[in-house]
Amino acid sequence: MRNKLIALVLILGIVTMATIGAAGGQEAKTSEKMELTFFYPVMVGGPLTKLIDQLSLDYQAINPNVTVKPVYTGNYDDTVVKIQTAIQGKNPPDFFINLATQRFSMASTGVAIPLDDFIAADGAEGKAYIEDFLPGFMEDSFVDGKIYSIPFQRSTMVMFYNKDAFKEVGLDPNKPPTTWAELVDYATKLTKRDAAGNVERYGVGLALNSGSAQWGFTGFALQNSVGGKNLMSEDGKKAYFDTPENVEALQFWLDLQNRYKVMQPGIVQWTDLPTQFLGGKVAMIYHTTGNLTNISKNATFEFGTAFLPGNKQLGAPTGGGNFYISAGISPERQKAAWEFIKFATSPERLAQWNIDTGYVAPRESSFDTQLMKDYWARMPQAKVAFEQIPYAKPELTTYEASRMWRILNDNIQSAVTGEATAAQAMRNAQAQADEVLKKYQ
Amino acid sequence: MKKMKRTVKTNLTAWALLAPSLVFLLTFTVFPIFRSLYLGFTRYELGMMKPEFIGLKNYVDLFGSAIFWKVIGNTVAFSLMTVIPSMVLGLALATLVNRKRKGIGFLRTSFFYPVVMPMIAIASIWMFIYMADSGMLDQFLIKLGLQPMNVLSYKESVKPAMAFMYVWKEAGYLMIFFLSGLQNISGELYEAARIDGATGWTAFKKITLPLLGPTLLFVSTIALTNSIKLVDHIVIMTEGAPNNASTMLLFYIYQQGFAWFDQAKASALTVIMLVIMLAIAMLQFVKSDRKIHYN
Secondary structure, eight states: OHHHHHHHHHHHHHHHHHHHHHHHSOOOOOSSSEEEEEEEOOOSSSSHHHHHHHHHHHHHHHOTTEEEEEEEOOSHHHHHHHHHHHHHTTOOOSEEEEEGGGHHHHHHTTSBOOOHHHHHHTHHHHHHHHHTBOHHHHGGGEETTEEOOEEEEEEEEEEEEEHHHHHHTTOOTTOOOOBHHHHHHHHHHHOEEOTTSOEEEEEEEOOOSTTTHHHHHHHHHHHHSGGGOOSBOTTSSOBOOOOHHHHHHHHHHHIIIIISOOSOSSOOOTTHHHHHHHTTSEEEEEEEGGGHHHHHHHOSSOEEEEOOOBSSSOOEEEEEEEEEEBSSSOHHHHHHHHHHHHHHTSHHHHHHHHHHHOOBOOBGGGGGSHHHHHHHHHOGGGHHHHHHGGGEEEOSOOTTHHHHHHHHHHHHHHHHTTSSOHHHHHHHHHHHHHHHHGGGO | OHHHHHHHHHHHHHHHHHHHHHHHHIIIIIHHHHHHHHHTTEEOBTTOSSOEEOTTHHHHHHHTOHHHHHHHHHHHHHHHHHHHHHHHHHHHHHHHHOSOOTTHHHHHHHHHHHHHSOHHHHHHHHHHHHSTTTSHHHHHHHHTTOOOOOGGGSHHHHHHHHHHHHHHHHHHHHHHHHHHHHHTSOHHHHHHHHHTTOOHHHHIIIIIHHHTHHHHHHHHHHHHHHHHSOOHHHHHHTTTOSTTTTOOHHHHHHIIIIISOBHHHHHHHHHHHHHHHHHHHHHHHHHHTTTOOOO
């Protein structure tokens, strides 16, 4: 009896180990029927998982030989970690969605492949396909002149404003501020204090928490820079933080808080800002177009959307995720992934994605579809995001982009909380950025 | 001969029965520790198939970085702000509920209730309390005619604010240990003390505290290591803002490994954390062993 028991325990042990071992191994696949694995993150609310599943089912209906298996992989950072783990286990996903800003890392580490050969193989059609993408979005697909990613779930920053508050203080609700000077003027009028001097409503709101400050700052830097120069070089190897224009832009933020006192001092969270706007605690906010659905559903007042006010010129940051194809899989699988990506980025699909999620469709022709026209008729505020794209440029994108974001965030915060002046903060940011990027020079 | 066979058999049974937990312990505890130790000496970045040995460079880089020292400082400060207050509060609560009276069960449950809530949930709730201007705290201050503080925004207030929340959560947990310690102290001692005229504070000082020695040692170790291992609330509430004023060691490890994809640096930091934890545990057991009365 006891012998049997021992045998049983041992067998169980062996079976367990064998199962663990097998899970790490690779499955052999025949070329006839293909199953593609697709990693994707979800960054906004709503039934996105369902939409992605539907996308792959629709594709399979047309291409019965190819099954696309979407795997939800958390947020953008989690997705990179999971891709990395999968690569080290020699079982990479066939394609994936990740931040456009990760493309330098994806290219330099050999995780993703350039797509130029596929585009060239599609001939005139391929050329037309790429040219149809809006330049503001397509611009951050390139690494050393090669296309490494295809824009998909993209966003940009717009201004949401409370029209009722505008009317209350005698401003024209159809004329939002267009310049920094007007912004200060409007915000001063819109800021409301009670008898004791406590602020009941701020004029303007910006999220300055880690992960948001660098996005908003890109917009202000673009508006103030010489000829709309961005915060980094196009090859992603240099950061330009310590320019007099950027110091001015940061100083403008500090002035909104401390000099004009029309913006909440300290750090307001990204997720709190729409809540404060909806609660009437702030009259104008800088936020993502992705919040349009939330705000239009919950606003108890009439609201409008507008371009970000410019200074030397107009400017706004773009952000969001692109499609990448993995290195380290067979050329047939790469080709099949490419076909799926083209399907997912067809004008109608992107228009639908825009309507369902609040992301901005990155293709020009999406905006000619009936779907989009109907949507704009229902929700005129959605149009601003599209119209602003010609003035929009990519957010901070370099090698080791997430580390660089952190550096910019930390130093902006050091100025906002009074630890450093605007000039000191930008100087520190520059020194830290140079330290990170020096190995890529 | 027969006896030896029997011993082998017994041993085999023991091994077989231990095997499953041994496998898990080796896979998920022992192996990762040694792997971290090894990776700490390498360069291992995104997309690299194999780590590349670079000796002590990760440690040299870390010890030369201002942010690393800031993070260590934050972690020490946070521990100082939480360990003693949560222990005092835990002991006070335990003393309060260590009696047989109607409704005491309810009281114990409500003191314990923050403990069963996950840190994520607590952090999300306290976000609303600490929210700038419209949060509960700032609204309260405004009602009192004071300035709103926006506590999470400033380097002076962000750690105390988080520490306060953590003490609130942790005190109930520590209370449980103190409660069991208190209930092990014989009532006769207090009775004898009362006859001799010692009550209240004197009895607490002369009887309760010395006899709680082992519990105190255990609780302080738990409280200290817990305060260092904490990460969830930072992810939810500040992500280390403003300018790393609330970045603690574990969150920094998480950032290095999972936001910047630098597994080697994260491993080196993990080793540093492990050394700190071991040092604390050893120091406490070795140093305080002599002074403690075990009943």
